[in-house]
Amino acid sequence: MNVQTVQAAVREQRPLVQCLTNYVSMDIAANVLLAAGASPAMVHAEEEAAEFAGLADAVYANIGTLSPPWVESMHAAVAAARERGRPWVLDPVAVGATGYRTSVAVELFAQRPTVLRANAGEVLALAGAAGASRGVDSTASSDDAVEQARRLARDSGCVVAMTGERDVVTDGDRVSIVSGGDDRMPLITALGCSLSALVAASCAVHEDAFEAAVAACALLAVAGARAGESAVGPASLRTGLIDALAVLTSEDLTSFADVRDVS
Amino acid sequence: MNVQTVQAAVREQRPLVQCLTNYVSMDIAANVLLAAGASPAMVHAEEEAAEFAGLADAVYANIGTLSPPWVESMHAAVAAARERGRPWVLDPVAVGATGYRTSVAVELFAQRPTVLRANAGEVLALAGAAGASRGVDSTASSDDAVEQARRLARDSGCVVAMTGERDVVTDGDRVSIVSGGDDRMPLITALGCSLSALVAASCAVHEDAFEAAVAACALLAVAGARAGESAVGPASLRTGLIDALAVLTSEDLTSFADVRDVS
Amino acid sequence: MNVQTVQAAVREQRPLVQCLTNYVSMDIAANVLLAAGASPAMVHAEEEAAEFAGLADAVYANIGTLSPPWVESMHAAVAAARERGRPWVLDPVAVGATGYRTSVAVELFAQRPTVLRANAGEVLALAGAAGASRGVDSTASSDDAVEQARRLARDSGCVVAMTGERDVVTDGDRVSIVSGGDDRMPLITALGCSLSALVAASCAVHEDAFEAAVAACALLAVAGARAGESAVGPASLRTGLIDALAVLTSEDLTSFADVRDVS
DSSP, rough: OOOHHHHHHHHHHHHHHEEEEOGGGGGHHHHHHHTTOOOOEEEEEETHHHHHHHTTEEEEEOTOOOOOOHHHHHHHEEEEEEEEOEEEEEEEEETSSSSSHHHHHHHHHHTTOEEEEEEEEHHHHHHSSSSSTTTTTTTSSSHHHHHHHHHHHHOOOOOEESSSEEEEEEESSSEEEOOSSSSGGGGSHHHHHHHHHHHHHHHHOOOHHHHHHHHHHHHHHHHHHHHHTTTHHHHHHHHHHHHHHHHHHHHEEEEEEEEEEOO | OHHHHHHHHHHHHHHHEEEOOOOOGGHHHHHHHHHHTTEEEEEETTTTTTHHHHHOEEEEOOOOOHHHHHHHHHHHHHHHHTTOOOOEEEEEETTTTTTTHHHHHHHHTTTTOOOOEEEEEHHHTTTTOOOOTTTTTEEEHHHHHHHHHHHHHHHHHHEEEEEEESEEEESSEEEEEEEOOOOGGGGGHHHHHHHHHHEEEEEEEHHHHHHHHHHHHHHHHHHHHHHHHTTTSSSHHHHHHHHHHHHHHHHHHHOOOOEEEEE | OOHHHHHHHHHHOEEEEEEEGGGGGHHHHHHHHHHHTTTEEEOOOTHHHHHHHOOOOEEEEEEOOOOOOHHHHHHHHHHHHHHOOEEEEEEEEESSSSSHHHHHHHHHTTTOEEEEEHHHHHHHHTTOOOSEEEEEEEOHHHHHHHHHHHHHHHHHHOOEEESSSSSESSSSSSSSEEOOOTTGGGGGHHHHHHHHHHHHHHHHHSSHHHHHHHHHHHHHHHHEEEEEOSEEEEEEEEHHHHHHHHHHHHHHHHHHHHHEOOO
């Protein structure tokens, strides 16, 4: 099963993931990457973003707290990653909420990310299906959007990882549903952003980006479920989830990862 | 009692709170809002701050790590909120410490926030009573400053929530004292900033801003006291406090909120 | 023993530490300072950085997420600290990784920090010994680099605190090795950055910067070891470590600090 393969490869290869991500997510995304075995680097200055991308095993761009200089640097880092054939992941936070945000997301998406990681509302907004995104939370149900995600993946050539209560991962052809987790996970800020970072780390070590994205989603879901067993609320859930990422064994993944192929 | 009413309304209505706040506070403020039931969005770019404020149920401006572009965006978001009759909250972190900080705080305060949330030193500094603010901690006692807060509220037409060992909330006419919490809460960075965010969420769902501010202060105090029962130090206190915000019941608030009317 | 003296002095004097540090580290560095008894202030705008440094007991500059305006402000704050004879600490995160980062680090280092806190790869890179730094993690072993650190300290007149599995602190003449901690500490993002902040706080209250740096390293190591006794993974380790900073007694330090003079 690929979940274990990817987990082991991240731990062994410690991929360097350059993150150009929002301020809210920096702490948790870095800690999630470290716990999973990867090596995060938050590098965004125009003066070095592209050069650093020449060292990175993957690039991760997230528009949560975007501003023009950061967007410039995202484009520069993405271009450098593409040139070297390295994967990059786009997280189009709250695309659809404002005109600026939407145009930035569309322009970045045109650079064909290896994986687009978003909630259903964001996938719908990016697919042109109206401004369904309210703030950073989704208002559309994942179920409604599976077909949209598949079409977006097929049309764009990207893997789409549309996450929510259940995660839908598709490359336009294959579709997998990842279940599990804990229903309090949406109360942890930037956990979706952290998952995007984990997808980038997974793509860095596993060539099939569809499988890598499924593995990252499954790993987070198992870690969340494990943490949920003893969590009192969202903050202890966060602590337990990060701990779990570091200590989950291959056997834990075998027993608890819930991935269904629905292609 | 209004504390329960406001808590329930935040959980039910999930107000979208646009935060233009300092880097240090982003993680904890977002998590506090989510745990309490609100929906945070950190959006600060000039290109979208005002447009996003058109979607938000409240705006929160905090000058902790201010710089000119952020201040511009605060003014734009605040203006948009005011135009739509939506509440906004100002947290004038360390006003009085530098000339720049003071002038920015004064200019924002002139836009008449719904609630000013600050410690005693900041209230005094903003009220013109000398540079009593040293860094981000207060050096003046809350007791000395109650009368100043009341006068500031009366003169400005804002609610003033002056927090510290005890919180003093006043609209110039009414004065309430909120007690409780845990004496290690000042060791949690940006907890005051998070309270300001919670005040904004409360104002979004409860028209009487004085009552909303009292409710937010009481909710945090009860959560802090609950967390303090088992906390070893400031980090476990933080975890427990955020957990408590998510799990406190209306009955907990009835039993433990300590609000005295001293008008 | 100086570890206890410095710990007590930080708690008693509550030094105000102005931090111009990377976004990833802000939350944890502020919480580490508060737990240890110091008073953090993140102030970076050009409009106030130097003025604020006139109030601060120490300045801390960290280039983790550097950009030109921040670097300007670092120079301004450092100049103000130097003028007043206040200590300042440099953390040259990932120096060597890009040309921009290296030139900024070299220029800041030329302002002669009181203490340079870095991992072995960064010390080597800054000492001109090739681009040994990959991302923010060290690839060179601490052992290989002791002599380089000593030479760098001697040549520059700075104290060098080269941290890793064991910490090496040297002023070019004296050399101390600090052992302890927990081997999962590298999985906590920005813990090294937080140690740099703690070194700044220690220098603010203890004139001998070599002793102050040793004390800060030892305090963190003892806190980490204490937390490690019950931590499940890196997130609970972080919580426990911050808690421990607040509750460790002088006796704990006497019993558990492991500092060897190897001059």
